[in-house]
């Protein structure tokens with residue numbers, strides 16, 4: 070294996086931190102309300118997927134230095150909201166593809182995994198890099214279900230991938246146990262809390278050079294996946310949502326200066342409690 | 347089969363780290379997290395997967411149920427575990443599989459895929475009634491809780507990390523129902539790697555045990571601010587943790603991270619300085635007896651999630667507090 074093709078499956082999600090408590094209360098009024106409530110919030114790469122996309126670029130760079138051929142393809146099962154993200158990825162050297170689902174797959178990990186596996190077969194990619202989990206479902210099932218559908222082994226909690234001759238040296242974590250192994254693709258790697266977490270920014274020159282490149286658009290039918298049938302077999306169904314009340318008293322500690330506030334905090338709230346420790 | 351009481355299998359992956367905590371999580375969940383309507387199930391059985399013969403007796407003692415099926419398996423082979431459990435399920439062995447341990451999620455996913463069953467991860471609690479398993483779990487980065495239903499059996503679930511602190515005494519005696527060994531060539535998927543190396547001890551942390559904890563967030567302003575808060579914490583005799591952006595900016599070491607992708611603490615007193623209190627972070631401190639927020643923004647979510655709030659600069663307040671505490675306490 071000298072040439073290696075790496076596929077990265079990613080999702081863009083609403084920036085959940087931009088939502089206010091009132092938005093969450095509205096989102097919780099029903100499974101379909103969730104999508105409505107988050108519709109107009111700005112989109113971001115799912116954090117683990119952003120790390121996966123940057124790790125793949127670094128792996129390509131490291132392999133290129135060693136004279137090993139590497140190609141990259143990034144894809145998302147998503148609507149048009151993913152297009153600006155795909156344009157950025159193309160400017161960074163990825164081929165881009167989008168699988169247009171004809172249904173809401175937010176809480177449908179098995180159907181998503183079937184499409185992710187089929188897209189990987191279609192687009193190629195001995196290494197499939199995914200994130201450990203993504204919203205709103207946060208199940209972390211897609212990597213394992215996709216691995217199962219592809220008949221591939223997988224590793225969880227991946228934090229680094231380096232070339233090792235024509236194989237890969239992967240740092241990962243199972244539970245809280247950090248591990249390292251040399252692997253031979255094909256495989257599925259689920260990226261966890263990698264320290265490399267930010268995607269590099271393409272240069273203006275690269276953006277201009279790839280401006281006219283089209284994103285491959287695929288339908289589930291192109292991939293041989295029957296979405297309604299897959300949805301009817303989903304291994305779980307969302308039936309309701311609840312908000313979580315995390316509020317506490319929030320008593321404001323008064324004082325004219327930080328020193329006074331610290332004094333009041335200590336005397337009114339901490340002194341007795343720290344005595345007991 | 348609907349209406350019948352499902353037979354329960356706990357699946358303890360003891361081939362990797364932290365077998366004891368995962369055993370406690372399974373036991374705690376069986377005791378407190380699982381309800382049946384109308385009838386309660388008969389005995390549950392633990393499938394205990396272990397790698398080293400020398401560890402067998404020690405691990406057997408951890409099993410959360412009296413009945414145990416021992417399975418010796420090569421490490422890092424969730425596909426083999428899933429194949430063995432699929433055969434057990436097909437033989438009518440169990441309808442509900444609760445997984446614990448590092449390979450739990452992958453084994454659960456692969457078992458459900460192979461047996462056409464239902465699967466859900468991170469379960470907070472579950473009720474089996476009317477032929478379905480209803481489970482609650484966090485969704486949307488811990489902003490909401492979702493209620494899910496599993497219909498097709500076997501039901502395969504993994505547990506919310508909160509169950510790791512359930513506290514559970516295993517039974518004093520165990521009955522070994524079966525003892526088998528899985529071999530690599532039983533597998534359908536190819537072997538991925540044979541040189542898995544543990545290169546660091548598992549992350550054990552002072553943060554979990556800390557009674558007094560100070561956490562610095564992005565509001566510390568930079569590496570210097572984070573270090574000043576860390577020094578203040580040290581002077582007060584408090585453990586020191588940080589939020590995710592602090593780690594991502596390399597202002598502190600990764601093992602300091604508090605939250606869903608870091609450590610979950612349970613201090614008597616916790617001071618959170620310069621964090622907005624996002625749910626993914628708050629999960630790591632919400633079991634604290636008393637929470638103080640120090641934040642310049644009175645509208646930050648953290649202010650409402652704290653028992654007491656100081657609306658001022660994180661570094662200045664923490665240093666002033668350290669002066670007082672160091673003088674009065676130490």
Ligand SMILES: Cc1cc2nc3c(=O)[nH]c(=O)nc-3n(C[C@H](O)[C@H](O)[C@H](O)COP(=O)(O)OP(=O)(O)OC[C@H]3O[C@@H](n4cnc5c(N)ncnc54)[C@H](O)[C@@H]3O)c2cc1C
Nearest residue numbers: 563564565589590605606607620621622627642643646660
């Ligand atoms: C899958 C996933 C997992 C995650 N896991 C974790 C995790 O384990 N741990 C974690 O922490 N996060 C985690 N996050 C990120 C989390 O959602 C938040 O983004 C993060 O906790 C925000 O960190 P922060 O509060 O320090 O920063 P910010 O949200 O930027 O808050 C900074 C706060 O500081 C205040 N401030 C500013 N200046 C000052 C000053 N001078 N003095 C006092 N206060 C000031 C501001 O008012 C604000 O409230 C995760 C996110 C995802 C999507």
Ligand SMILES: Nc1ncnc2c1ncn2[C@@H]1O[C@H](COP(=O)(O)O)[C@@H](O)[C@H]1O
Nearest residue numbers: 078079146199200202203208209210211
């Ligand atoms: N719609 C999607 N398109 C492409 N990849 C996805 C999609 N949904 C999930 N994934 C991948 O699967 C990972 C885990 O997601 P999940 O199992 O849903 O928590 C994500 O981090 C992505 O890499």
